[in-house]
Amino acid sequence: MQQSKALAILKSGRNVFLTGSAGAGKTYVLNQYIQYLKQHGVPVAITASTGIAATHMNGQTIHSWAGIGIKDYVSDRYLASLRDKKYFRDKMDKVKVLIIDEISMLHRNQLDAVDYVLKFFKQNDEPFGGVQVIFSGDFFQLPPIGEEWEESKDKFCFMSDAWVQAKVHICYLTEQYRQTNNALNDILNEIR
Template sequence: APGSTGKTLLINLLLAKVRQKKIALAVASSGIAATPLTGGRTAHSTFKLPLNLIQKESPLCNITKNTALAKLLTDAKLIVWDEATMSHKAAFEALDRILQDFRNNKKIMGGVTILMAGDFRKTLPVVPRGTRADELRACIKSSYIWQPVKQLTLTTNMSVHIHGDPLAAQFS
């Protein structure tokens, strides 16, 4: 979503609502992006993703069954992944494999609701020494995981509405 649409506020409200009774995890593609999320951490840290995602055929999360983290992933009702557009599709596919295994559920992401937030107009995954085509192939949209995704778009500049500045509205 473009800037000032209230994406972070909406994400934090969703996390708070779900966390009233259930488990919701908040991750982001970078530490900077994780900072404004309540309880946010990097996806690599949370899911124990390998640093060399693109060097392996089918990378896996380094999480063992019967651990506290495995139970957390098994019990989670919502996973929010902010700036998802910056992450390599292999990261999502690794998470998909581990969630299907831990939850004994062959649905995509083991049936967990995943909210992927980000703006494809901003940043695609970084592929070291890769071409533009390599970046597009690394994008989540080129993964089997993207097929069932229901896309919602935030378009209204909420800071203009909240502050009621008619001059700012002309430029939003």
């Protein structure tokens, strides 16, 4: 898929998994969409699964933004304590679009926790409280960290209830913009 088509799908308001090999332009498309949202006054949360990735997007970690920290689960009591914080409540009330970059590193339990937080604050039982979610990354790169006894199906966020219920549309970018004749890229593409 070309970047322009992926951007059009993002603008349609659908929940999207933006993927492709390194150098396909995932970050470029995300930045184009963020610019579009800001121009149209749409509140967007820009997050990533790691601090480094969040810094590259001028965002913050999803763990910090959603208030889940290192927790895999959140309780109603904990969320009620967050609701007492005006800045947090205001942030959750305003957000219309949530972007999570480097999604492959986010554990399924943590994605379910983010879903639960948004449903709680939005008072909406739709996936992610009705907020448009954009996941970006490549599941053939870095996996999530889990317990040593966990199988892959217990860790990957695409196996979470939240992912399944969100009916995520896959935008697979195929054009290569940054890398040429890269052995790792060739291997990853063959696996795909």
